[in-house]
Amino acid sequence: MNEVKKRLSDFFELITSEKFFFYYIILVMLSLPVTEILDENHSHPFASQPIIIQIAGYIGIFAFIVHFLKHQDIKYYLSDLLYLLLFAFALLSALFTQNKNATWFGFDYDEWLSNFMGYFSLMLAGTMIKQKQLRKNILVVFVIVTLIQVTVAAMQTFGIHLIDCYYDDGYITAQNISYGLIQHSNWYGGLSVLMFACTAGIYLYTANKFIRNSMYILSMFCFYTLISAEARLAWVGTFGFIVFMIFSMMVMKHMGYDKKKLSSILKRFLLLMAGMAAVIATCILVFERITWKIELTSNELNSDIDKLGSRRVVIWKQGLKAVPKYWAFGIGLDNYRDVFYKDPDYHDTFTQGKGHNEYLHYLVTQGVFQFITYMTLLVYAAKTAVRNVIHNDDSEERFINWILLGMFFGYAAQAFFNSSIVNVVPYFWITIGMCLTQKNQHYFGYSRKNKTVSAKK
Structure with a gap:
């Protein structure tokens, strides 16, 4: 019996270790694109x-209960x-949903x-990663x-399609629009913002010349595919990243x-901007991209808002209209389409299953408490990481957090127009958790303990 208890104790120790959470994160990150290739x-x-x-959700919940x-x-x-x-609020939203079939058994991009x-477990696992090398x-x-x-x-931008596009395939493949291993170009646009901010951030802050040059090239290719996705939300995310950097x-x-260090970062940033400008010019002059999206936006602004x-404005209006009635726990976990079906005054055939604004989607489907x-x-993740960038004496730790913040703000900006998708948003939840590594947070009771020690002194 003692031997069984010891083995069980060793197992529990293993699945609550920092190394376990590290491998848990990277296994999810790598399995998403690899399995899509196999699925296709x-x-x-x-x-x-x-x-x-x-599966990551079940493993995460079990590991954290043990922890x-x-x-x-x-x-x-x-x-x-x-x-x-x-x-807790996600569970309550699922239990009090207005459409149990949609909430509990929906598929495709539900x-x-x-x-x-x-998502939540990947975030918390990120907070457990404290060793600099693991980060x-x-x-x-x-x-x-x-x-x-x-x-x-x-x-894909040259007409070589190793996999099919799951949604709007005819239009997207005919126009050689990029979508990577994601199922739609808009969703790839959101992921490409996160990837571009990561590679560009490493380029800006690394001291290794080979890595710096490699990351510059990769970030330019990433930016090219970002533009080639022809997703305006990706432009917003890129703008958010640039504003954050400045x-x-x-x-x-x-x-x-x-x-001296800041001047070096600024010079690299200007070179990054020059490369981005060259990519944009190439996409406009050679591939005839971007301009038609600008014209489309202008036409939309000058016609029916x-x-x-x-x-998207229709989608947002319908969502906000449902909030007063379902304010506490929302209309149902990931059940946005019911804001159209439950409205007796809505008679159009157009409906949408996503809010096309991640923040609004949380408010409408999961309620005010979850939104808050x-x-x-x-806000806490951003504040914690910013404080660490400003006050950390370890330059490598400062740069890691600076990179993560660029990724955070880039994705957060495009999320105003995009949807949470199961093979994209986990990367953002990991980023949030990395910004909130426990060594950068103050645990509950920290201030009171410090005051007591100071008083004794």
């Missing part, structure tokens, strides 16, 4: 990814509380409760994912950061 080869696109995140119950004198952080609240469990290794895996996705996406350099200058952004929890998490 067996004519089952977009089949494995929801199941992978579902919180097993360890003695454990320190608790705000990220832990937000994790529990996110799960998200299940177990998928949200996966750097996760960024390396981001680069590997970028290489896989960008290679496939770049080939603002962050201004703040670091104001805080007295090393002038409801048609703006492929009828999610926004609190995002």
Whole structure:
């Protein structure tokens, strides 16, 4: 019996270790694009990814239950509380949904409760990664994912399609629009913002010349596929990344950061902007991209405003209209389409299953309490990482957080117009968790403990 208890104790120790959470994260990151290739080869696109995140959700919940119950004198952080609240409100939204069939059994690009469990667990796993080398290794895996996705996406722009596009296939493939190993060009646009911010960030901050040059080339190819996705939301995300970079350099200058290092970062940033300008010019002059999207946006603004952004305004209006009636727990977990069906005054045939705004989608489908929890998490993640960039004396740690913040703000900007998708958004939840590594947070009771120690002194 003692031997069984010891083996069980060793097993519990293993699955709550930092190394376990590290491998848990990178396995999910790599399995999403790899399984899509395998799915396509067996004519089952977009089949494995929801199941992978579902399994990740079950494993994550089990690991964290063991973590919180097993360890003695454990320190608790705000990220832990937000994790529990996110799960609780998602569960309540699923239980009180207006359409149980859609919430519990939806497929295609629907998200299940177990998928949200996966998202939240990946976030909390990210907070458990404290070793600098492991954090750097996760960024390396981001680069590997970028290489896989960008290679496939770049080939698509020349009419070489290794896999089919799951949605709007005829139009997208005919126009040689990039979509990588994702099922739609808009969704690839969201992921490409995250990948571009990662590779560009590594280029800006690394001291190794070979890595710096390699990341510059990769970031330019990534930016090319971002533009070739012809997703306007990706432009918004890129703009968000650029604004963040400019603002962050201004703040670091104001805080007295090393002038020589800041000048070097600024020079690289200007070279990055020059490369981006060259890519944009090539896409316009050679591939005849971008300009028609600008004309489309202009026509939408000058005609019926409801048609703006492929009828996003209609989608948002219907969602906001449902909030007063279903304010507490929303209309149902990932059940946005019912904002059209449940409205007796809506008579159009057009409906949408996503809010095309991740923040609004949380508010409408999961309610005010979940919306507040999610926004609190995002603000707290940004605040924690910014504080670490400004005050950390370890330059490598500072740069890791600076890279993550660029990824965070780029994705967060495009999320105003995009949807949460099961094989894209896990990367953002990992980024959030990495911004909230426990060594950058203050655990509950930290301030009171410090005051007591100071008083005794």
